[in-house]
Amino acid sequence: MLKQVLIAIITAALAFGLFNYMDTQVPEGVTEVWSARILDTALRTNGKIILSLHNFGMHGGVSWFTRKMVDVVLTTMITGSPFGLGSDPELEIHDTIYDGVAVRVYEPTGVPKQNRPVLVYYHGGGWSWLSVDVYDQATRELAKRVKMVVVSVGYRQSPEHAHPIPFEDCLKATEYVIENADKLGIDAKRVAVSGDSAGGHLSAAVSLRLKKKIKIQIPIYPCLQLLDLQTPSYIENKQYIPGMLNDVSMLTYWLNYGNISYDYIDKILANEHTSPELKSSKYAKYISPEWYMKEHIRTENLRSMDKKTNFGDKKLSESIEKTLLDPYFAPLMADESSLKDLPFTYVLTAGYDVLRDDGLIYYQRLLKAGVKVKLAHYQDGFHGMIFFFKGPMPFQVGIRAMNDLCEFLKKEL
Numbered sequence: 001m002l003k004q005v006l007i008a009i010i011t012a013a014l015a016f017g018l019f020n021y022m023d024t025q026v027p028e029g030v031t032e033v034w035s036a037r038i039l040d041t042a043l044r045t046n047g048k049i050i051l052s053l054h055n056f057g058m059h060g061g062v063s064w065f066t067r068k069m070v071d072v073v074l075t076t077m078i079t080g081s082p083f084g085l086g087s088d089p090e091l092e093i094h095d096t097i098y099d100g101v102a103v104r105v106y107e108p109t110g111v112p113k114q115n116r117p118v119l120v121y122y123h124g125g126g127w128s129w130l131s132v133d134v135y136d137q138a139t140r141e142l143a144k145r146v147k148m149v150v151v152s153v154g155y156r157q158s159p160e161h162a163h164p165i166p167f168e169d170c171l172k173a174t175e176y177v178i179e180n181a182d183k184l185g186i187d188a189k190r191v192a193v194s195g196d197s198a199g200g201h202l203s204a205a206v207s208l209r210l211k212k213k214i215k216i217q218i219p220i221y222p223c224l225q226l227l228d229l230q231t232p233s234y235i236e237n238k239q240y241i242p243g244m245l246n247d248v249s250m251l252t253y254w255l256n257y258g259n260i261s262y263d264y265i266d267k268i269l270a271n272e273h274t275s276p277e278l279k280s281s282k283y284a285k286y287i288s289p290e291w292y293m294k295e296h297i298r299t300e301n302l303r304s305m306d307k308k309t310n311f312g313d314k315k316l317s318e319s320i321e322k323t324l325l326d327p328y329f330a331p332l333m334a335d336e337s338s339l340k341d342l343p344f345t346y347v348l349t350a351g352y353d354v355l356r357d358d359g360l361i362y363y364q365r366l367l368k369a370g371v372k373v374k375l376a377h378y379q380d381g382f383h384g385m386i387f388f389f390k391g392p393m394p395f396q397v398g399i400r401a402m403n404d405l406c407e408f409l410k411k412e413l
């Protein structure tokens, strides 16, 4: 009897602990509450393991093993299997090298191998994590539904390979596609680039370099600047599905990519990494509250923000300024004259994402620069949603975002 009572008490305590641990804040409008909790809990646990490894001296917690662990966990949640998908009669898939860069190529079967449109895709994962494998389901879907070639780029990752190496790898692979279009059976006039999160950043950076050689660019909830981590979206969204992305994890990715020390995490989160001079410079104006889209900010008092400029660590600011202001490191640091030649741009943003305002500011700045630009904003969207358009835990908002994206590409590419 006593034994049963003890077991009952222990079970209840464990269930209670687990329930509390799984108590994720889910975006309003997202009905798949338990999927969101499972997703967040799994990724948050991964994040804790990685952070503890960092504290034990493994830089950023990045290693072959931890990368594999994150890949397997996410692949299982996306496809239902830790091994991912098998072969597909509608696609020819092969891995190869374009100008020294590893790529995976998806070609829809039954489409003549000439003059085909192509999407070059840069996967997300903070320039440090994930792989073409994790994106396999999404890149297959795009290739099949739009009937285009997809080239998924396995660029080298940070912190081992800091900026500009991931960018240069993406650039090389993309230029290879353009220069060898005939040989590859591709129409050089119908080249699109896209990517999500860090890949959205890479899409914006590559487009800034290649301009109109690209027909369409599609940055999906991109990260675009490291000057201000106190935008309304960083403030109001960091607690939603934080395992996928939050202010601290996003910052560690920037630090990996920029080869900047983790010692400055607290300072950067508080915007103390920019000097008063930098806070009053033209660069700060590129991302200032005048660009905010107030209709997409949920918290009343964040709609009219007053940015203080009279604080900041001048020494730290000067030591990292060159990186922070490089438009290939932070595409929102580009001036209007270099933005104006960008290709047709489809900016996809999510309402409950710390990066929402990076994307919305980018949209506003392109609009002002006279670029042809379309905004696909999902009020109930969250970071990473584009993975979950099918599989064991589909989200309605992920399905909608993928449908809209495919329809757009079918029509415009």
Ligand SMILES: *[C@@H]1O[C@H](CO)[C@@H](O)[C@H](O)[C@H]1NC(C)=O
Pocket (backbone or CB within 6 Å): 159, 160, 161, 162, 259
């Ligand atoms: C990062 O910077 C240090 C010097 O500050 C340099 O020695 C190191 O090679 C850099 N790492 C990468 C990956 O670029």
